Amino acid sequence: MSASVIDGKHFAEGLRARIAEHVKRLKSAHDITPGLAVVIVGHDSASQIYVANKAKQTAEVGMASFKHELPVDVPEQELLDLIEQLNTNDRVHGILVQMPLPDHIDPNKVINAISPAKDVDCFTPANVGKLTIGLPGPVSCTPLGCLMLLRDHLGTLSGLDAVIVGRSNLVGKPMAQLLLRDNCTVTMAHSRTRDLPEVVRRADIVIAAVGRPQMIRGDWIKPGAVVIDVGINRIPAPERGEGKTRLVGDVDYVPATQSAGAITPVPGGVGPMTIACLLANTVTTASLINGLVPPSDLTA
Numbered sequence: 001m002s003a004s005v006i007d008g009k010h011f012a013e014g015l016r017a018r019i020a021e022h023v024k025r026l027k028s029a030h031d032i033t034p035g036l037a038v039v040i041v042g043h044d045s046a047s048q049i050y051v052a053n054k055a056k057q058t059a060e061v062g063m064a065s066f067k068h069e070l071p072v073d074v075p076e077q078e079l080l081d082l083i084e085q086l087n088t089n090d091r092v093h094g095i096l097v098q099m100p101l102p103d104h105i106d107p108n109k110v111i112n113a114i115s116p117a118k119d120v121d122c123f124t125p126a127n128v129g130k131l132t133i134g135l136p137g138p139v140s141c142t143p144l145g146c147l148m149l150l151r152d153h154l155g156t157l158s159g160l161d162a163v164i165v166g167r168s169n170l171v172g173k174p175m176a177q178l179l180l181r182d183n184c185t186v187t188m189a190h191s192r193t194r195d196l197p198e199v200v201r202r203a204d205i206v207i208a209a210v211g212r213p214q215m216i217r218g219d220w221i222k223p224g225a226v227v228i229d230v231g232i233n234r235i236p237a238p239e240r241g242e243g244k245t246r247l248v249g250d251v252d253y254v255p256a257t258q259s260a261g262a263i264t265p266v267p268g269g270v271g272p273m274t275i276a277c278l279l280a281n282t283v284t285t286a287s288l289i290n291g292l293v294p295p296s297d298l299t300a
């Protein structure tokens with residue numbers, strides 16, 4: 001058996017086209033231009049590229065894009081003051097503070113400073129609570145992207161066994177909430193799980209979100225299972241020349257394609273969906289801030 005490849009890059013393009021339509025309608029019918037502010041501290045080159053990508057795609061869907069670059073040694077209070085300014089700026093409907101932050105800044109303080117109404121990452125306790133009980137609001141970007149790909153591929157997820165490997169606040173925990181809402185039987189596995197291969201072998205849906213390159217082996221995958229690889233790991237690739245690197249996921253991709261029914265590649269799988277869902281969340285928050293019902297095709 002050879003898995004079909006779930007093309008996240010292509011799906012994200014389609015999603016962005018739908019977002020652009022919603023943005024157009026918000027502008028023409030309500031005179032609202034959704035705006036996304038991205039805050040980056042320091043000059044990490046990978047983060048710079050990622051932030052530049054977000055700004056470009058934000059503009060492409062017709063939204064306003066605001067970028068704030070702060071020096072790596074910026075005092076914590078200055079960052080908190082900037083967030084407060086963005087909280088009260090009517091042109092800004094979404095605030096994303098690029099993580100990780102330098103060690104002298106407490107990420108929890110920063111997250112708690114963001115108005116939940118503008119928290120497009122779904123990092124604030126208020127929005128995590130809403131997600132958990134199913135109230136409208138932003139939905140964690142990476143889990144939302146994974147859910148959209150799964151629904152598109154499978155139609156319904158009802159009754160399926162889903163195993164999530166990784167219990168982070170960022171991906172594992174919100175992913176579990178979304179899959180539960182779609183009536184999956186959800187197992188959360190992690191570094192202390194006993195006999196991880198056997199647990200993964202039960203899964204109709206595998207979500208790999210451990211952050212360890214190629215850790216999930218091909219022979220752990222049940223024949224026909226759908227594999228969503230959230231990992232983005234850069235590893236040395238001497239076969240491409242000295243000092244070269246390449247991106248791999250948390251799944252050992254080639255062997256996994258032997259048994260999986262479908263699988264997301266890295267790159268070109270979940271990554272592009274994360275950015276598209278950030279834009280989707282900005283349409284959601286812009287709608288809710290203005291007392292409008294958010295578009296149902298952009299959320300869980």
Ligand SMILES: Nc1nc(=O)c2c([nH]1)NC[C@@H]1CN(c3ccc(C(=O)N[C@@H](CCC(=O)O)C(=O)O)cc3)C=[N+]21
Nearest residue numbers: 096097098099100121232267268269270271272274275
């Ligand atoms: N507050 C906050 N929210 C985030 O959502 C957030 C963050 N901080 N900090 C950094 C991580 C990382 N992240 C990525 C999203 C898309 C790709 C992506 O599109 N990757 C491409 C490959 C890009 C390449 O070639 O390097 C792909 O998978 O196809 C990567 C990484 C969001 N993050």
